[in-house]
Amino acid sequence: MKYELGDYVKINKRWKNVDDDLIPSFDTTDQYFDYIEAKGIDGIDCVKLRKITCDEKxxxxxxxxxxxxxHVLDVETHDEFSIESEYFYLRDQEYVDVYLVATRMNCIYKVSKEDITLLKDNGGM
Known part of the structure:
Protein backbone atom coordinates (compact mmCIF):
# COMPACT_ATOMS: atom_id res chain seq x y z
CA MET A 1 0.00 0.00 0.00
CA LYS A 2 1.24 3.46 -0.86
CA TYR A 3 0.40 6.20 1.61
CA GLU A 4 -0.56 9.69 0.45
CA LEU A 5 0.04 13.09 2.00
CA GLY A 6 -2.54 13.79 4.67
CA ASP A 7 -3.37 10.15 5.50
CA TYR A 8 -4.08 9.70 9.23
CA VAL A 9 -1.95 6.79 10.47
CA LYS A 10 -0.81 4.94 13.57
CA ILE A 11 2.88 4.08 13.97
CA ASN A 12 4.31 1.37 16.22
CA LYS A 13 8.05 1.86 15.47
CA ARG A 14 10.12 4.77 14.23
CA TRP A 15 13.72 5.50 13.27
CA LYS A 16 15.79 7.41 15.84
CA ASN A 17 19.16 9.05 15.20
CA VAL A 18 21.95 7.32 17.11
CA ASP A 19 24.20 9.50 19.26
CA ASP A 20 27.65 10.12 17.81
CA ASP A 21 29.21 9.25 21.19
CA LEU A 22 28.74 5.56 20.37
CA ILE A 23 31.25 5.78 17.49
CA PRO A 24 34.89 5.89 18.64
CA SER A 25 37.13 8.68 17.33
CA PHE A 26 40.69 8.26 16.08
CA ASP A 27 43.47 10.80 15.54
CA THR A 28 45.65 8.48 13.46
CA THR A 29 45.18 5.34 11.41
CA ASP A 30 47.45 3.51 13.87
CA GLN A 31 44.88 4.09 16.62
CA TYR A 32 42.23 2.68 14.28
CA PHE A 33 44.29 -0.44 13.52
CA ASP A 34 45.03 -0.98 17.23
CA TYR A 35 41.31 -0.72 18.00
CA ILE A 36 40.11 -3.18 15.35
CA GLU A 37 42.95 -5.59 16.17
CA ALA A 38 42.05 -5.54 19.88
CA LYS A 39 38.37 -6.13 19.05
CA GLY A 40 39.15 -8.76 16.39
CA ILE A 41 36.92 -7.11 13.78
CA ASP A 42 37.21 -6.20 10.10
CA GLY A 43 35.83 -2.64 10.35
CA ILE A 44 33.74 -0.47 12.61
CA ASP A 45 29.95 -0.65 12.24
CA CYS A 46 28.53 2.86 12.33
CA VAL A 47 24.78 2.85 12.84
CA LYS A 48 23.13 6.19 12.11
CA LEU A 49 19.47 5.20 12.59
CA ARG A 50 18.00 2.63 14.95
CA LYS A 51 14.36 1.55 15.28
CA ILE A 52 12.59 2.17 18.56
CA THR A 53 9.05 1.31 19.57
CA CYS A 54 6.42 3.97 19.99
CA ASP A 55 2.63 4.30 20.02
CA GLU A 56 1.74 7.49 18.15
CA LYS A 57 -0.86 8.72 15.69
CA HIS A 71 27.81 1.82 7.13
CA VAL A 72 31.15 0.24 8.00
CA LEU A 73 34.24 2.43 8.50
CA ASP A 74 37.42 0.89 7.13
CA VAL A 75 40.95 1.89 6.12
CA GLU A 76 42.58 1.15 2.81
CA THR A 77 46.30 1.26 2.11
CA HIS A 78 47.10 2.68 -1.29
CA ASP A 79 50.49 2.61 -3.01
CA GLU A 80 50.65 5.32 -5.64
CA PHE A 81 53.92 6.60 -7.14
CA SER A 82 55.88 4.61 -4.52
CA ILE A 83 54.29 6.62 -1.71
CA GLU A 84 52.19 4.53 0.64
CA SER A 85 49.14 6.28 1.99
CA GLU A 86 46.18 5.19 4.10
CA TYR A 87 42.72 6.65 4.05
CA PHE A 88 39.36 5.96 5.61
CA TYR A 89 36.42 4.92 3.48
CA LEU A 90 32.86 3.71 3.95
CA ARG A 91 31.70 0.30 2.80
CA ASP A 92 28.57 -1.85 3.16
CA GLN A 93 26.29 1.18 3.29
CA GLU A 94 22.60 0.46 3.96
CA TYR A 95 19.75 2.77 3.01
CA VAL A 96 16.05 2.78 3.93
CA ASP A 97 13.00 4.50 2.46
CA VAL A 98 10.96 6.34 5.08
CA TYR A 99 7.68 8.18 5.39
CA LEU A 100 7.66 11.37 7.43
CA VAL A 101 4.85 11.34 9.99
CA ALA A 102 3.85 14.49 11.88
CA THR A 103 2.48 13.47 15.28
CA ARG A 104 2.38 16.83 17.03
CA MET A 105 3.13 20.38 16.03
CA ASN A 106 6.83 19.88 16.80
CA CYS A 107 7.42 16.17 16.01
CA ILE A 108 8.16 14.68 12.60
CA TYR A 109 9.25 11.06 12.71
CA LYS A 110 10.93 8.89 10.09
CA VAL A 111 8.89 5.68 9.79
CA SER A 112 9.25 2.59 7.59
CA LYS A 113 6.27 1.48 5.54
CA GLU A 114 5.84 -1.78 7.49
CA ASP A 115 5.46 0.12 10.78
CA ILE A 116 2.46 2.19 9.61
CA THR A 117 -1.24 1.34 9.96
CA LEU A 118 -3.75 3.44 8.02
CA LEU A 119 -6.52 4.85 10.23
CA LYS A 120 -8.19 7.27 7.81
CA ASP A 121 -7.58 7.95 4.12
CA ASN A 122 -7.22 11.61 3.15
CA GLY A 123 -10.10 11.15 0.70
CA GLY A 124 -8.11 12.00 -2.44
CA MET A 125 -7.66 15.66 -1.53
Whole structure:
Protein backbone atom coordinates (compact mmCIF):
# COMPACT_ATOMS: atom_id res chain seq x y z
CA MET A 1 0.00 0.00 0.00
CA LYS A 2 1.24 3.46 -0.86
CA TYR A 3 0.40 6.20 1.61
CA GLU A 4 -0.56 9.69 0.45
CA LEU A 5 0.04 13.09 2.00
CA GLY A 6 -2.54 13.79 4.67
CA ASP A 7 -3.37 10.15 5.50
CA TYR A 8 -4.08 9.70 9.23
CA VAL A 9 -1.95 6.79 10.47
CA LYS A 10 -0.81 4.94 13.57
CA ILE A 11 2.88 4.08 13.97
CA ASN A 12 4.31 1.37 16.22
CA LYS A 13 8.05 1.86 15.47
CA ARG A 14 10.12 4.77 14.23
CA TRP A 15 13.72 5.50 13.27
CA LYS A 16 15.79 7.41 15.84
CA ASN A 17 19.16 9.05 15.20
CA VAL A 18 21.95 7.32 17.11
CA ASP A 19 24.20 9.50 19.26
CA ASP A 20 27.65 10.12 17.81
CA ASP A 21 29.21 9.25 21.19
CA LEU A 22 28.74 5.56 20.37
CA ILE A 23 31.25 5.78 17.49
CA PRO A 24 34.89 5.89 18.64
CA SER A 25 37.13 8.68 17.33
CA PHE A 26 40.69 8.26 16.08
CA ASP A 27 43.47 10.80 15.54
CA THR A 28 45.65 8.48 13.46
CA THR A 29 45.18 5.34 11.41
CA ASP A 30 47.45 3.51 13.87
CA GLN A 31 44.88 4.09 16.62
CA TYR A 32 42.23 2.68 14.28
CA PHE A 33 44.29 -0.44 13.52
CA ASP A 34 45.03 -0.98 17.23
CA TYR A 35 41.31 -0.72 18.00
CA ILE A 36 40.11 -3.18 15.35
CA GLU A 37 42.95 -5.59 16.17
CA ALA A 38 42.05 -5.54 19.88
CA LYS A 39 38.37 -6.13 19.05
CA GLY A 40 39.15 -8.76 16.39
CA ILE A 41 36.92 -7.11 13.78
CA ASP A 42 37.21 -6.20 10.10
CA GLY A 43 35.83 -2.64 10.35
CA ILE A 44 33.74 -0.47 12.61
CA ASP A 45 29.95 -0.65 12.24
CA CYS A 46 28.53 2.86 12.33
CA VAL A 47 24.78 2.85 12.84
CA LYS A 48 23.13 6.19 12.11
CA LEU A 49 19.47 5.20 12.59
CA ARG A 50 18.00 2.63 14.95
CA LYS A 51 14.36 1.55 15.28
CA ILE A 52 12.59 2.17 18.56
CA THR A 53 9.05 1.31 19.57
CA CYS A 54 6.42 3.97 19.99
CA ASP A 55 2.63 4.30 20.02
CA GLU A 56 1.74 7.49 18.15
CA LYS A 57 -0.86 8.72 15.69
CA UNK A 58 -0.25 11.39 13.09
CA UNK A 59 -0.41 12.49 9.47
CA UNK A 60 1.81 11.53 6.54
CA UNK A 61 3.66 14.72 5.61
CA UNK A 62 6.41 13.48 3.30
CA UNK A 63 8.57 10.67 1.93
CA UNK A 64 12.34 10.28 1.75
CA UNK A 65 14.02 7.71 -0.49
CA UNK A 66 17.44 6.33 0.41
CA UNK A 67 18.10 7.62 3.93
CA UNK A 68 21.39 6.14 5.19
CA UNK A 69 20.79 3.70 8.04
CA UNK A 70 24.33 2.36 8.59
CA HIS A 71 27.81 1.82 7.13
CA VAL A 72 31.15 0.24 8.00
CA LEU A 73 34.24 2.43 8.50
CA ASP A 74 37.42 0.89 7.13
CA VAL A 75 40.95 1.89 6.12
CA GLU A 76 42.58 1.15 2.81
CA THR A 77 46.30 1.26 2.11
CA HIS A 78 47.10 2.68 -1.29
CA ASP A 79 50.49 2.61 -3.01
CA GLU A 80 50.65 5.32 -5.64
CA PHE A 81 53.92 6.60 -7.14
CA SER A 82 55.88 4.61 -4.52
CA ILE A 83 54.29 6.62 -1.71
CA GLU A 84 52.19 4.53 0.64
CA SER A 85 49.14 6.28 1.99
CA GLU A 86 46.18 5.19 4.10
CA TYR A 87 42.72 6.65 4.05
CA PHE A 88 39.36 5.96 5.61
CA TYR A 89 36.42 4.92 3.48
CA LEU A 90 32.86 3.71 3.95
CA ARG A 91 31.70 0.30 2.80
CA ASP A 92 28.57 -1.85 3.16
CA GLN A 93 26.29 1.18 3.29
CA GLU A 94 22.60 0.46 3.96
CA TYR A 95 19.75 2.77 3.01
CA VAL A 96 16.05 2.78 3.93
CA ASP A 97 13.00 4.50 2.46
CA VAL A 98 10.96 6.34 5.08
CA TYR A 99 7.68 8.18 5.39
CA LEU A 100 7.66 11.37 7.43
CA VAL A 101 4.85 11.34 9.99
CA ALA A 102 3.85 14.49 11.88
CA THR A 103 2.48 13.47 15.28
CA ARG A 104 2.38 16.83 17.03
CA MET A 105 3.13 20.38 16.03
CA ASN A 106 6.83 19.88 16.80
CA CYS A 107 7.42 16.17 16.01
CA ILE A 108 8.16 14.68 12.60
CA TYR A 109 9.25 11.06 12.71
CA LYS A 110 10.93 8.89 10.09
CA VAL A 111 8.89 5.68 9.79
CA SER A 112 9.25 2.59 7.59
CA LYS A 113 6.27 1.48 5.54
CA GLU A 114 5.84 -1.78 7.49
CA ASP A 115 5.46 0.12 10.78
CA ILE A 116 2.46 2.19 9.61
CA THR A 117 -1.24 1.34 9.96
CA LEU A 118 -3.75 3.44 8.02
CA LEU A 119 -6.52 4.85 10.23
CA LYS A 120 -8.19 7.27 7.81
CA ASP A 121 -7.58 7.95 4.12
CA ASN A 122 -7.22 11.61 3.15
CA GLY A 123 -10.10 11.15 0.70
CA GLY A 124 -8.11 12.00 -2.44
CA MET A 125 -7.66 15.66 -1.53
Missing amino acids: GYICGFRKGVKQS
